[in-house]
Amino acid sequence: MMALDISPSQSTRRTRRSIIVGAILSLSVADHCGLLGRHTNDHSRYDGVVATVVHVADGDTFDIDIPDHNANVTRIRLWGVDCPEIAHGNAQSDAWFGREAADFAQEHLEGRRVRVALDPNRGTRGKYSRLLAYVYFEDTDEMFNEALLQEGLAYADRRFDHIFEQRFRDLEKRAASGHRGLWENVTTERMPAWRQRMLDAGFIRGR
Secondary structure, rough: OOOOOOOOHHHHHHHHHHHHHHHHHHHHHHOOOOOOHHHHHHHHHOOOOEEEEEEEOOOOOOEEEEEEEOOOOOOEEEOOOOOOOOOOOOOOOOOOOHHHHHHHHHHHOOOOEEEEEEOOOOOOOOOHEEEEEEEEEOOOOOOOHHHHHOOOOOOOOOOOOOOOOOHHHHHHHHHHHHOOOOHHHOOOOOHHHHHHHHHHHOOOOOO
């Protein structure tokens, strides 16, 4: 009886080999970019960790002395708040109260020891792969995100849900009612574009 040749054809073997090699290369690229397990890795690496602030970029963005992949520092973007921007590169001028927010962060953050906290329900990375975090002063346990809102130096960022969303909105409302910081003379035109859109759409009442 003639034996049946059930081995895969040479073409089929080449196709399978190409698929396997392609998958391995894709996984390698994803791992190099930090896309595999980043959420889990970030929580184990950063959540609850105490670090020193080594550089302040603006009111809500700064660096801590923990290496992040190929960088010597980790850049943090504060969760749930949005400070007015300051001029970077070709930007023409600072946004309303952007310089005041940056100076406040510089004064209170640079060189300080802070505790990093990540949101348990959200992703850990934002634009430019910055680490999204709540930050507490180690010595007082005060949250810096809240301090910015209390001083009227940031808006409660309504674009994304988070665990302190209602708390941050309440702090913003109090600062606005007390005309603190940017709320003293702010106009709609001076607000960030996302907030202007929400005001126009009726998602935010008043200022």
